Amino acid sequence: xxxxxxxxxxxxxxxxxxxxxxxxxxxxxxxxxxxxxxxxxxxxxxxxxxxxxxxxxxxxxxxxxxxxxxxxxxxxxxxxxxxxxxxxxxxxxxxxxxxxxxxxxxxxxxxxxxxxxxxxxxxxxxxxxxxxxxxxxxxxxxxxxxxxxxxxxxxxxxxxxxxxxxxxxxxxxxxxxxxxxxxxxxxxxxxxxxxxxxxxxxxxxxxxxxxxxxxxxxxxxxxxxxxxxxxxxxxxxxxxxxx
Amino acid sequence: xxxxxxxxxxxxxxxxxxxxxxxxxxxxxxxxxxxxxxxxxxxxxxxxxxxxxxxxxxxxxxxxxxxxxxxxxxxxxxxxxxxxxxxxxxxxxxxxxxxxxxxxxxxxxxxxxxxxxxxxxxxxxxxxxxxxxxxxxxxxxxxxxxxxxxxxxxxxxxxxxxxxxxxxxxxxxxxxxxxxxxxxxxxxxxxxxxxxxxxxxxxxxxxxxxxxxxxxxxxxxxxxxxxxxxxxxxxxxxxxxxxxxxxxxxxxxxxxxxxxxxxxxxxxxxxxxxxxxxxxxxxxxxxxxxxxxxxxxxxxxxxxxxxxxxxxxxxxxxxxxxxxxxxxxxxxxxxxxxxxxxxxxxxxxxxxxxxxxxxxxxxxxxxxxxxxxxxxxxxxxxxxxxxxxxxxxxxxxxxxxxxxxxxxxxxxxxxxxxxxxxxxxxxxxxxxxxxxxxxxxxxxxxxxxxxxxxxxxxxxxxxxxxxxxxxxxxxxxxxxxxxxxxxxxxxxxxxxxxxxxxxxxxxxxxxxxxxxxxxxxxxxxxxxxxxxxxxxxxxxxxxxxxxxxxxxxxxxxxxxxxxxxxxxxxxxxxxxxxxxxxxxxxxxxxxxxxxxxxxxxxxxxxxxxxxxxxxxxxxxxxxxxxxxxxxxxxxxxxxxxxxxxxxxxxxxxxxxxxxxxxxxxxxxxxxxxx
Numbered sequence: 001x002x003x004x005x006x007x008x009x010x011x012x013x014x015x016x017x018x019x020x021x022x023x024x025x026x027x028x029x030x031x032x033x034x035x036x037x038x039x040x041x042x043x044x045x046x047x048x049x050x051x052x053x054x055x056x057x058x059x060x061x062x063x064x065x066x067x068x069x070x071x072x073x074x075x076x077x078x079x080x081x082x083x084x085x086x087x088x089x090x091x092x093x094x095x096x097x098x099x100x101x102x103x104x105x106x107x108x109x110x111x112x113x114x115x116x117x118x119x120x121x122x123x124x125x126x127x128x129x130x131x132x133x134x135x136x137x138x139x140x141x142x143x144x145x146x147x148x149x150x151x152x153x154x155x156x157x158x159x160x161x162x163x164x165x166x167x168x169x170x171x172x173x174x175x176x177x178x179x180x181x182x183x184x185x186x187x188x189x190x191x192x193x194x195x196x197x198x199x200x201x202x203x204x205x206x207x208x209x210x211x212x213x214x215x216x217x218x219x220x221x222x223x224x225x226x227x228x229x230x231x232x233x234x235x236x237x238x239x240x241x242x243x
Numbered sequence: 244x245x246x247x248x249x250x251x252x253x254x255x256x257x258x259x260x261x262x263x264x265x266x267x268x269x270x271x272x273x274x275x276x277x278x279x280x281x282x283x284x285x286x287x288x289x290x291x292x293x294x295x296x297x298x299x300x301x302x303x304x305x306x307x308x309x310x311x312x313x314x315x316x317x318x319x320x321x322x323x324x325x326x327x328x329x330x331x332x333x334x335x336x337x338x339x340x341x342x343x344x345x346x347x348x349x350x351x352x353x354x355x356x357x358x359x360x361x362x363x364x365x366x367x368x369x370x371x372x373x374x375x376x377x378x379x380x381x382x383x384x385x386x387x388x389x390x391x392x393x394x395x396x397x398x399x400x401x402x403x404x405x406x407x408x409x410x411x412x413x414x415x416x417x418x419x420x421x422x423x424x425x426x427x428x429x430x431x432x433x434x435x436x437x438x439x440x441x442x443x444x445x446x447x448x449x450x451x452x453x454x455x456x457x458x459x460x461x462x463x464x465x466x467x468x469x470x471x472x473x474x475x476x477x478x479x480x481x482x483x484x485x486x487x488x489x490x491x492x493x494x495x496x497x498x499x500x501x502x503x504x505x506x507x508x509x510x511x512x513x514x515x516x517x518x519x520x521x522x523x524x525x526x527x528x529x530x531x532x533x534x535x536x537x538x539x540x541x542x543x544x545x546x547x548x549x550x551x552x553x554x555x556x557x558x559x560x561x562x563x564x565x566x567x568x569x570x571x572x573x574x575x576x577x578x579x580x581x582x583x584x585x586x587x588x589x590x591x592x593x594x595x596x597x598x599x600x601x602x603x604x605x606x607x608x609x610x611x612x613x614x615x616x617x618x619x620x621x622x623x624x625x626x627x628x629x630x631x632x633x634x635x636x637x638x639x640x641x642x643x644x645x646x647x648x649x650x651x652x653x654x655x656x657x658x659x660x661x662x663x664x665x666x667x668x669x670x671x672x673x674x675x676x677x678x679x680x681x682x683x684x685x686x687x688x689x690x691x692x693x694x695x696x697x698x699x700x701x702x703x704x705x706x707x708x709x710x711x712x713x714x715x716x717x718x719x720x721x722x723x724x725x726x727x728x729x730x731x732x733x734x735x736x737x738x739x740x741x742x743x744x745x746x747x748x749x750x751x752x753x754x755x756x757x758x759x760x761x762x763x764x765x766x767x768x769x770x771x772x773x774x775x776x777x778x779x780x781x782x783x784x785x786x787x788x789x790x791x792x793x794x795x796x797x798x799x800x801x802x803x804x805x806x807x808x809x810x811x812x813x814x815x816x817x818x819x820x821x822x823x824x825x826x827x828x829x830x831x832x833x834x835x836x837x838x839x840x841x842x843x844x845x846x847x848x849x850x851x852x853x854x855x856x857x858x859x860x861x862x863x864x865x866x867x868x869x870x871x872x873x874x875x876x877x878x879x880x881x882x883x884x885x886x887x888x889x890x891x892x893x894x895x896x897x898x899x900x901x902x903x904x905x906x907x908x909x910x911x912x913x914x915x916x917x
Contacts, residue, residue: 170813
């Protein structure tokens with residue numbers, strides 16, 4: 001075997017090794033597309049973070065709190081609402097309020113599995129088993145209709161210290177009897193807010209209005225009935241005129 | 244006696260040969276031409292539209308607008324999902340419906356319905372329509388296209404089958420003997436200048452002026468090198484690519500993920516395309532600024548203009564072959580532009596699409612254009628371009644004050660190459676080779692680091708959550724179509740290209756003599772700079788599209804928490820109205836949201852509550868009127884929220900007359916009380 005021959009064999013082997021290395025190395029190149037298609041079909045997105053960011057975060061806040069709508073990351077709210085209700089509201093929206101329907105069957109863009117992911121994962125992330133510390137809250141739905149007359153008294157007892165006499169607001173909290181406000185919120189929305197409070201703003205839940213005296217189901221129903229009775233016939237007139 | 248018979252036999256055999264060849268060519272031409280023109284025949288003979296069911300009436304609740312999908316009645320076997328066509332169904336009352344096409348009446352992009360604000364919005368140029376399909380704002384000149392419908396038992400049936408565009412019925416064909424005579428005289432004129440005979444004798448050793456063996460003269464050869472790269476990579480891609488509407492996207496996925504370095508091949512081809520467009524443009528600017536288009540090289544320039552158009556044609560058809568959502572809707576835009584041609588619009592749309600909708604036949608058409616027709620013409624014209632450069636000689640370095648005169652130029656050039664010339668090989672070519680090598684390395688670098696382009700989502704027209712964008716080189720056009728006043732669009736689209744191309748073609752014949760140096764041609768330099776600034780600005784604008792509504796901002800961009808803290812229940816309600824009514828899609832808060840309308844972070848310092856109410860109710864300029872779409876309490880809540888939007892140290896705008904008006908109102912009210 002001449003030395004020249006062995007050198008050529010060596011360079012051939014070297015070239016082969018380099019080629020193999022190059023091919024293997026190419027798998028790690030930055031331009032190589034990641035696995036799967038670059039853009040997933042919108043109806044096949046099942047990642048909670050993506051779905052929540054795109055569909056919910058604008059009103060309910062980036063991490064489920066801090067938004068203008070009810071905080072979904074509030075363990076008290078999650079303890080009050082069962083999955084069926086959560087799902088129904090997400091899918092069908094709440095007519096007359098700002099909550100739109102998200103299910104395709106109701107004119108939205110999300111599929112049923114996508115809504116399931118939102119409901120399941122919200123609870124998995126944000127619910128806490130001891131959120132109510134053993135107390136049972138008034139039921140989500142009112143058991144019996146409230147009485148507006150009694151509601152006025154309930155209001156003075158539980159709410160007036162922050163919301164002012166007659167609900168017209170004071171420094172700590174704004175008016176809750178404004179016609180336009182009441183016209184854009186549902187009775188159920190009022191009931192939910194009375195029960196769970198507004199944790200972002202420090203408004204207490206049904207247990208905290210008067211220390212040691214949680215509101216009863218009937219008291220909640222009554223105060224909601226009183227609020228509903230304050231809705232004017234023609235809300236939202238910037239220049240109130242005439243008798 | 245024998246001599247003449249021999250000759251006539253030879254002549255007869257030659258005639259026979261021509262006849263046989265011509266006959267076979269004609270036979271081959273019949274099916275090809277027939278197939279190409281079949282959509283036109285179909286259009287004239289029979290209507291593509293037919294009645295299609297959208298399904299049971301119960302799917303469409305009264306008073307609501309819902310998305311429906313139907314299978315286009317005229318399909319080819321390879322249309323795949325492109326034949327699933329979406330549309331919007333509005334159930335007005337018991338037996339009254341409106342069925343709207345998904346395509347925006349502006350350029351055909353998919354419009355989306357927002358029930359909360361009662362508007363259809365287009366993601367591209369911001370066309371907006373009211374619930375009844377009438378135009379609300381933005382560039383569309385008309386309302387949404389409507390399908391005719393009827394009710395069959397419990398089925399909603401619509402008349403559909405063709406891509407809805409502005410085009411009227413088929414127009415008329417043009418033609419004439421005049422054209423033949425004109426072409427003939429043009430041919431004679433061409434031949435005089437081309438001097439095809441004997442050109443090939445010139446070899447690499449032809450002498451070029453020493454001054455032109457410069458680094459400024461390398462862009463043309465680099466463009467040629469990238470073209471060869473495109474041909475080679477293109478052939479390989481064609482081995483895997485399936486030009487079928489149902490399979491093209493999947494075959495690109497195979498290239499990206501399953502074949503060793505398939506993605507690299509795609510990336511090289513994609514970046515090669517960008518580099519080629521750029522190099523051709525730079526080459527053209529260099530030629531123009533160095534006066535190389537002047538006598539006797541006018542025709543080299545003219546051929547170059549066609550090469551530019553074909554390069555852009557390759558770029559567009561290539562983008563279509565990447566058959567993804569952008570490609571699909573890009574074709575819709577092409578069809579929309581075509582449909583604006585008076586009289587012939589419908590014809591041209593059918594010719595472009597190869598059928599009644601964007602589907603398999605469309606892709607096949609663009610495949611043929613991209614792979615056979617345009618490259619074939621490109622190769623031919625590149626050859627011609629090169630021959631002319633060889634025959635006429637490379638432009639000498641322009642010296643200020645050395646004027647071009649038809650009478651003397653050729654002699655002067657000959658003297659120059661003799662006195663101060665060098666052989667092209669090797670004195671000049673080494674720079675070309677090195678620059679071309681660097682360009683190829685740059686293409687490979689981009690391919691390795693940045694990867695291939697797309698494909699983005701599947702070309703399924705029923706996926707309307709998409710925002711179509713053109714590729715880089717057409718971004719300026721995308722910007723222009725957003726910024727032109729609507730009534731100027733059609734004239735601009737139809738007239739400007741004709742004028743632009745006409746000016747380019749005529750340029751060397753209008754200024755074929757005189758000064759070559761850019762130092763003595765200020766208007767030429769300013770024109771180039773102006774065009775570069777315009778195109779650059781439009782391209783830059785189109786990368787962030789301030790005119791496009793952000794379709795997901797209403798549900799995906801949170802209101803900054805500082806705007807919600809210490810606010811009354813009514814003001815917080817207003818923030819919800821702001822989001823739920825899609826105001827955010829056009830108005831930013833805290834740098835998030837659309838830029839179509841002004842950002843509203845400090846709107847309260849600019850508008851009083853009354854002015855805000857008026858703006859919301861009546862709209863103005865590009866803003867739709869929300870008077871019909873918001874209830875009075877919603878407007879009050881919204882305006883209450885907006886009046887809180889002012890910087891901490893700056894008081895909101897105030898109408899001094901308002902308290903007085905309220906007071907007198909109350910006075911009047913109390914005085915009328917008994």
